[in-house]
Amino acid sequence: MLKRSTLKRSLRPILLAVACLTPLFATPPALAVYDPGQGRFLQRDPLGYPDGMNSYAAYHVLRGGVDPSGLRRAESDGVGPEARIAQDADVADRQNISLQEARRAREQREAEIAVAEIQRERRIREEARANRARALGNFASAICDPVAETWHLIRETPDNVIDITVGAPQVDGSMLLVDEAIRDAGHDASENWDVAGSRIVTLGLLGKEPGPSRVNVGDEYYNRQVSIFLMEFGASGLLGGMFDSVVAVGPPSRLHFLRQAPGPVRARGTYTLGELSSAEIDRFTNNLGQFSTTYLGDQRLSPADLRRLTAITNDEYALYYIAGTGRKGGGGCYFLSRGRGSFARIPLDNDVFLIYHTHTRRTLGTPAHTNPSTRDRRWLFRMRKEYQSPQRSSEIVPQDGPPIRFTE
Amino acid sequence: MKFEELPEDEQKMLEAMWTTDIDKWIMWPSDDGIDDLIYRSDNSMLIIEDNELARYVTRRMRECGVEIRNTDKQNDTSAGLDKSS
Numbered sequence: 001m002l003k004r005s006t007l008k009r010s011l012r013p014i015l016l017a018v019a020c021l022t023p024l025f026a027t028p029p030a031l032a033v034y035d036p037g038q039g040r041f042l043q044r045d046p047l048g049y050p051d052g053m054n055s056y057a058a059y060h061v062l063r064g065g066v067d068p069s070g071l072r073r074a075e076s077d078g079v080g081p082e083a084r085i086a087q088d089a090d091v092a093d094r095q096n097i098s099l100q101e102a103r104r105a106r107e108q109r110e111a112e113i114a115v116a117e118i119q120r121e122r123r124i125r126e127e128a129r130a131n132r133a134r135a136l137g138n139f140a141s142a143i144c145d146p147v148a149e150t151w152h153l154i155r156e157t158p159d160n161v162i163d164i165t166v167g168a169p170q171v172d173g174s175m176l177l178v179d180e181a182i183r184d185a186g187h188d189a190s191e192n193w194d195v196a197g198s199r200i201v202t203l204g205l206l207g208k209e210p211g212p213s214r215v216n217v218g219d220e221y222y223n224r225q226v227s228i229f230l231m232e233f234g235a236s237g238l239l240g241g242m243f244d245s246v247v248a249v250g251p252p253s254r255l256h257f258l259r260q261a262p263g264p265v266r267a268r269g270t271y272t273l274g275e276l277s278s279a280e281i282d283r284f285t286n287n288l289g290q291f292s293t294t295y296l297g298d299q300r301l302s303p304a305d306l307r308r309l310t311a312i313t314n315d316e317y318a319l320y321y322i323a324g325t326g327r328k329g330g331g332g333c334y335f336l337s338r339g340r341g342s343f344a345r346i347p348l349d350n351d352v353f354l355i356y357h358t359h360t361r362r363t364l365g366t367p368a369h370t371n372p373s374t375r376d377r378r379w380l381f382r383m384r385k386e387y388q389s390p391q392r393s394s395e396i397v398p399q400d401g402p403p404i405r406f407t408e
Numbered sequence: 409m410k411f412e413e414l415p416e417d418e419q420k421m422l423e424a425m426w427t428t429d430i431d432k433w434i435m436w437p438s439d440d441g442i443d444d445l446i447y448r449s450d451n452s453m454l455i456i457e458d459n460e461l462a463r464y465v466t467r468r469m470r471e472c473g474v475e476i477r478n479t480d481k482q483n484d485t486s487a488g489l490d491k492s493s
Contacts, residue, residue, distance in 0.1 A: 316457075337452075339455075340418050340421060341414075341415065341418060342409065342414065342418065342456065342457050342458055342461060343422075343454060343455060343456040343457060343461075344454075344455050345447060345452040345453065345454050345455070346452055346453055346455060347451055347452040347453075348446065348451050348452065348453050349451060357455075359457065373455070373456075373457040373458070373459070374440065374442065374459055374462075375442070375444075375453075375455040375456055375457060375459075375462060376455060376457070378438065378440070378442075378444060378453075378455075379453055379455055382436075382444060382453060
């Protein structure tokens with residue numbers, strides 16, 4: 001009679017062969033479809049969690065690689081099903097236990113490792129969250145720029161200095177402060193903020209040139225290297241209240257808006273006289289200073305709207321469009337620029353399109369205010385000559401009569 | 409239109425250009441006798457509708473030493489710099 005241990009030893013090659021072949025016949029081959037767009041597999045890793053808790057991760061092949069069986073790495077580093085069975089057999093032999101007991105012990109160890117991994121990842125996430133909260137805690141507002149993957153951190157110092165800092169989030173969730181990009185020591189809160197209940201201010205910047213930067217209330221900053229922050233504060237005061245809107249505009253190649261102004265966005269070209277709400281009229285006339293620019297987003301004011309604003313304030317208004325990255329400049333946005341009775345300021349750039357601007361009655365004297373001025377034509381000339389702009393004409397919105405198209 | 413005919417606040421606004429804000433502006437020479445005034449921070453052009461007024465403003469800007477830039481090559485910011493006296 002054979003001893004039990006001898007029987008086990010003699011049967012081991014057979015058991016091993018059966019165990020090795022079982023997964024091949026008992027379960028269909030695991031197919032892992034890799035999606036290079038998502039950078040991960042569309043199915044769970046058939047091995048479970050060999051590389052971490054993300055079983056969908058690109059666990060062992062480079063982007064775009066293929067792994068029809070889903071087992072390539074496991075096979076190459078010796079922890080595949082066959083290798084595991086061999087290991088179990090070896091453990092069973094050394095510890096004089098059954099293959100099943102060795103497998104159970106291994107699975108328990110793997111489960112413990114998986115639990116430890118979960119706990120470790122949870123701890124990392126909690127630490128990251130705490131670090132981020134600590135990093136942002138000193139700031140009145142923090143806006144994530146999803147394109148640049150930076151955060152714009154805004155705070156007010158005790159001496160009414162507004163500080164905007166660019167922060168780069170780190171892997172551990174902490175914030176690496178890249179650059180103290182803005183410091184507006186010239187801002188006078190009492191003068192500018194107690195007058196109106198709501199006001200738009202441009203804080204400007206993030207320019208490539210470091211150092212202090214003076215920011216003027218109601219002013220606009222736009223150029224290739226500078227991001228814009230338009231902020232509308234509530235009645236409760238500078239940075240003490242809510243941000244009604246925070247808008248950031250980057251270079252045209254990555255024109256983006258972090259948070260658009262609240263309120264419904266109306267379709268283009270649907271404006272008629274009187275459609276502007278009283279709040280909008282108030283916003284465009286009383287709360288904005290001269291030489292200011294309002295971000296309108298998709299809102300394309302009509303000639304009638306501009307004429308009405310001009311009639312109220314006797315200032316020139318200009319509506320211009322900054323092209324986006326879409327087809328034929330789609331995806332851009334409209335801006336409303338407010339000038340004064342006899343002058344306006346309009347940006348020059350190859351992606352700027354002056355839709356129309358108003359003339360006040362005293363711009364060139366009645367009825368000549370319906371004519372384009374030399375400077376109006378000059379703007380078109382500069383745009384064509386200096387910026388290779390495709391724009392060849394624009395429109396003047398006089399106080400009387402229909403818009404008048406003019407060319408260079 | 410003469411400068412003196414403007415409302416007082418508009419006069420102040422324009423006056424600030426050559427008194428306190430002269431560094432914020434660049435002047436691009438123009439062949440029509442009225443130079444173009446460009447606001448540095450947003451590269452916007454000041455459009456003064458009245459030629460007489462525009463001529464007056466540009467003259468004052470020149471007198472106060474606004475930076476004059478040749479715009480033949482818009483990207484070459486160092487070219488053609490000419491500090492007016």
